[in-house]
């Protein structure tokens with residue numbers, strides 16, 4: 001937290017810099033080095049001119065050339081430390097903070113594909129040997145009770161932190177449905193809220209030891225029934241009680257992608273003492289409603305807005321961000337086209353909105 005006034009040696013007082021809104025952009029990190037380095041153009045020509053000052057890059061246990069866990073077999077010519085350093089120093093010079101992300105606990109598979117972590121270490125799978133082909137589940141999880149989970153994951157986090165020379169890290173933790181599962185000998189019968197809180201605390205303790213700010217998605221900490229958010233953007237599987245058991249200096253990325261009359265999580269997180277970074281997606285009406293509610297409910301813990309993309313290459317995203325007003329959607333363009341419209345329209349507003357700001 002910055003003091004309101006900075007006291008100078010002479011005794012004169014000057015106002016501190018006004019808080020700076022966090023204007024973020026979230027994207028998947030491309031796995032091909034050439035495409036990955038195209039992010040430099042995306043930042044310099046697309047994002048920065050619109051006021052974006054933070055970039056969250058999401059990796060999986062496959063999509064970076066990790067060196068410290070030989071059991072993992074990342075893509076043969078994948079993105080590694082060299083490319084990460086190049087991008088990080090470029091973004092730093094542009095005034096854009098890069099925050100790497102690795103999904104922890106949940107999202108260890110997508111459709112029938114299980115990611116490298118649980119393939120290399122099946123013993124930390126929360127549902128070992130269950131759900132062949134990932135049929136009948138959303139995504140696999142790693143076990144929150146097994147020390148081996150943290151031993152491996154901390155190494156991956158440390159590598160990403162070092163590669164990007166980052167001062168903050170996003171641990172994901174959204175949409176965790178498999179936790180405290182009956183097929184896990186270590187978690188069976190345990191309270192999902194306690195298991196989830198323990199995972200958050202262990203990750204936080206590790207990042208704190210590196211003097212890094214921890215960010216996470218907020219959905220598992222919200223009561224899906226009491227808030228009316230349901231089981232995706234909030235939890236109905238008991239993890240929400242973790243909200244009172246975890247450190248308050250975690251930045252809560254509160255994602256909601258549909259239009260609503262109000263977003264109760266905005267006041268819940270702030271009242272509990274967390275800084276909140278609301279996150280929207282492709283829907284303009286939803287983003288507008290969410291931004292308005294964020295302004296209305298803003299306390300000094302309201303950071304700004306995080307624009308998510310969930311697809312599109314750096315080239316495609318840059319094309320969408322640079323399109324002239326009224327341009328028609330190209331044939332076959334995905335959600336990235338709509339994302340471009342949302343960011344063009346709203347990022348400059350967030351960047352100069354005095355309701356938002358970083359007060360660390």
Ligand SMILES: [Zn+2]
Nearest residue numbers: 143144184187
């Ligand atoms: Zn377990």
